Amino acid sequence: MDRTVNNGQEITIEESLKELDGIVEKLESRDISLEESFAMYQKGMELLKQCSKKIDTVEKKMLKVNEDGELSEF
Secondary structure (H helix, E strand, O other): OOOOOOOEHHHHHHHHHHHHHHHHHHHHHHOOHHHHHHHHHHHHHEEEHHHHHHHHHHHOOOEEEEOOOOOOEO
């Protein structure tokens, strides 16, 4: 299941991080089988990759004020 969408919309970075927290909690609980652990790990890595891409996109859009007080691409 592709977790990039939630009811037709992309999930936010915050939603992804919340889901990652849940995955970490489950993995730390030790009440999970090895197969489930691998599946949760894979899901977590996919979420992490999506977050990283979104953060990179935001960073590229950030503006930097130069010495003359003008805005320029970051």
